[in-house]
Amino acid sequence: MSDYIHGYALDEQARLVAQADYWRERLILREVNFAEGDAVLELGCGVGAVLGILGQAYPSLKLAGIDLQPTQIDYAKQYLAALQLTADLRVGDASQLPWPDSQFDQVSTTWFVEHLPRPELALQEAYRVLQPGGQLSLTEPDYMTIKIWPDNRDYRYLISGLCDLLSQAGGSPALGRRLGPLLESVGFCEVQNRAWGYHYFQTVTNQELKLFVEYVEGWLAPAVPQMVQKLGRDPKRLAAGLDCFRQLPQQPEGAVTVTIYRATGQKPLQG
Numbered sequence: 207m208s209d210y211i212h213g214y215a216l217d218e219q220a221r222l223v224a225q226a227d228y229w230r231e232r233l234i235l236r237e238v239n240f241a242e243g244d245a246v247l248e249l250g251c252g253v254g255a256v257l258g259i260l261g262q263a264y265p266s267l268k269l270a271g272i273d274l275q276p277t278q279i280d281y282a283k284q285y286l287a288a289l290q291l292t293a294d295l296r297v298g299d300a301s302q303l304p305w306p307d308s309q310f311d312q313v314s315t316t317w318f319v320e321h322l323p324r325p326e327l328a329l330q331e332a333y334r335v336l337q338p339g340g341q342l343s344l345t346e347p348d349y350m351t352i353k354i355w356p357d358n359r360d361y362r363y364l365i366s367g368l369c370d371l372l373s374q375a376g377g378s379p380a381l382g383r384r385l386g387p388l389l390e391s392v393g394f395c396e397v398q399n400r401a402w403g404y405h406y407f408q409t410v411t412n413q414e415l416k417l418f419v420e421y422v423e424g425w426l427a428p429a430v431p432q433m434v435q436k437l438g439r440d441p442k443r444l445a446a447g448l449d450c451f452r453q454l455p456q457q458p459e460g461a462v463t464v465t466i467y468r469a470t471g472q473k474p475l476q477g
């Protein structure tokens with residue numbers, strides 16, 4: 207995954223922890239459905255930030271995670287140990303899982319399958335390691351849906367650059383919209399693919415817009431130099447687009463909307 211757009215620097219690892227914390231109640235713990243003692247595997251677990259949130263909220267879970275990058279797993283081991291959580295953490299490819307069949311009650315992914323050139327391979331493996339009746343849950347964004355007000359051409363240029371960068375690296379910026387048929391094609395039943403809208407607007411009574419803008423800027427700004435180098439995009443327009451985004455909390459009518467998808471499917475009880 208040499209083109210992985212977020213990279214593996216230490217500040218990116220800390221960003222993943224902050225990102226999961228931002229989405230803790232808003233998304234990660236939203237409509238989850240764990241039973242006492244469930245065995246839960248996260249594919250593309252990164253630094254263990256999401257596993258940490260699940261383990262803190264549901265201490266009886268048996269946690270496991272896999273990531274391609276040894277540095278992510280090293281971080282995850284230390285991070286989860288500091289939270290006094292234990293987890294079976296492995297370095298490896300989600301399309302070739304090292305666990306035997308039917309090991310897990312739940313498999314989940316967050317901000318992960320969007321990066322895969324062939325997401326169906328990881329989903330087939332998720333299917334294999336799930337027990338009959340077990341559930342797969344995917345939480346993925348749709349970068350094309352990040353809209354702002356006031357609208358701005360340079361901002362649109364920037365966000366289309368982000369989508370092209372992800373596509374060039376083999377990912378799918380709008381994968382969230384396609385998750386339902388993808389899960390069915392792998393054999394999952396009871397498939398749902400829900401779109402959750404998040405809308406933040408300028409108000410004197412809360413900081414939600416400012417917080418969201420700061421959060422997005424944390425991963426959008428580091429991608430800008432890659433848009434120049436890898437896609438030949440105009441650095442001035444990208445900088446103007448980013449500046450416009452940063453200024454939203456100072457705009458009297460500033461607002462951002464994004465759609466995030468949650469898809470779930472069950473492994474049939476009888477194959």
Ligand SMILES: C[S@@+](CC[C@H](N)C(=O)[O-])C[C@H]1O[C@@H](n2cnc3c(N)ncnc32)[C@H](O)[C@@H]1O
Pocket residue numbers: 207210212222223226249250251252253254255256272273274275278298299300301315316317318321
């Ligand atoms: C954006 S991070 C998300 C991490 C975590 N899910 C979170 O929300 O904090 C995506 C992770 O997927 C990992 N990854 C990419 N391709 C992979 C693969 N084929 N198998 C396992 N992990 C992979 C990357 O190394 C990276 O840590």
